[in-house]
Amino acid sequence: MRIIKSHEITEKVKKICIEANINLGKDVVDAINRGLEKEESPLGKNILNVLLDNTKIAKEKNIPLCQDTGMAVFFVKLGQEVIVEGDTIEEAINQGVKQGYKEGYLRKSVVEPLSRINTKDNTPAIIHYEMVKGDQLIIEFAPKGFGSENMSKLKMLKPSDGVEGIKKFIIDTVSEAGPNPCPPIVVGVGIGGTVDKCAQISKKALFRDVGTYNNDDNIESLEKELLIQVNDLGIGPQGLGGNTTALAVHIETFPTHIAGLPVVVNINCHASRHKKAVI
Known part of the structure; x- marks a missing residue:
């Protein structure tokens, strides 16, 4: 068995919350560039270039790509040989979201559905779990804009x-x-x-x-x-x-x-x- 401290999970989640909102992945940038090569509309080409410029500015200035920093969505694979010590996985992930959205100056967009009162820390996150073999914890995150x-x-x-x-x-x-x-x-x-x-x-x-x-x-x-x-x-x-x-x-x-x-x-x-x- 392998013990993972809950604070390790919180720290990882905090980092990927900030990184995902600031640095657009190479897969997406490459896809936009492929679109630029095939785009026939001059206006369309201009817009795609603006989107690429936006990714560069966000990275250089360390600011979010978009004002909508999304609702936090996670897919988690938990190895059956892992024991989480301290908080539960869910508590650790939500704590990471709270810290990441605060320290990264990311917009808190989560509200109660009827009262529309903001939870003020972008939690609770949406978390999907899958139990797998092994001793690793794999956490995938996406900030989903509405x-x-x-x-x-x-x-x-x-x-x-x-x-x-x-x-x-x-x-x-x-x-x-x-x-x-x-x-x-x-x-x-x-x-x-x-x-x-x-x-x-x-x-x-x-x-x-x-x-x-x-x-x-x-x-x-x-x-x-x-x-x-x-x-x-x-x-x-x-x-x-x-x-x-x-x-x-x-x-x-x-x-x-x-x-x-x-x-x-x-x-x-x-x-x-x-x-x-x-x-």
């Missing part, structure tokens, strides 16, 4: 709707979102499971490095096909026209019931921020 989150949709398709129904729902969702999620976007898609599982895997899809593909060849082909169709919508960077509406379409699947075909589209803005810590 300009894009608000454009996400769930649909309970009929099994007879099949792949064509899935594609139509995804394209319609992106089309209706238009400029609202700050394109070029990353489209996370969950297919299968139950309502809650489908939403979870659609979010997990956004944690993949931008431009990577599903390990299943058929799903990979679908991701590539949908990316072309999304970009053919002509929404373009920041919704002002062009052929770079999305940087990637990421699909994750899970077995479902014979009577159902749940699909969730979870959209992320061009600042597809995510960081990982391993203890």
Whole structure:
């Protein structure tokens, strides 16, 4: 067995909360540059260059990429040989969020849903757990902005709707979102499971490095096909026209019931921020 002190978790979480909001990952920057090479609209090219300049300024001045520093979302893999000593994992992670958002001067955006009273420290975080073999604790973090989150949709398709129904729902969702999620976007898609599982895997899809593909060849082909169709919508960077509406379409699947075909589209803005810590 391996003992991990809860304060170690808190420290790691604090750091990745700050880093994710300031330093955009190489995977996203590379994807924007690929879009810039293919973009045909002069205005679209200009906007993509502005987005790239923004990432450089944020890094150089050590300030957030965007004023919306998101709701803290975590996917945690806990090795079965690990014992956490001190606070619980959940308490340690939330303490890290509190410290990170305070010390990083990040906007606290979390409110009670009905009263709209701010919790003042950006907690509680959304935390998904998975028990795995080994003696490591792997923490993945994404600050999820709500300009894009608000454009996400769930649909309970009929099994007879099949792949064509899935594609139509995804394209319609992106089309209706238009400029609202700050394109070029990353489209996370969950297919299968139950309502809650489908939403979870659609979010997990956004944690993949931008431009990577599903390990299943058929799903990979679908991701590539949908990316072309999304970009053919002509929404373009920041919704002002062009052929770079999305940087990637990421699909994750899970077995479902014979009577159902749940699909969730979870959209992320061009600042597809995510960081990982391993203890």
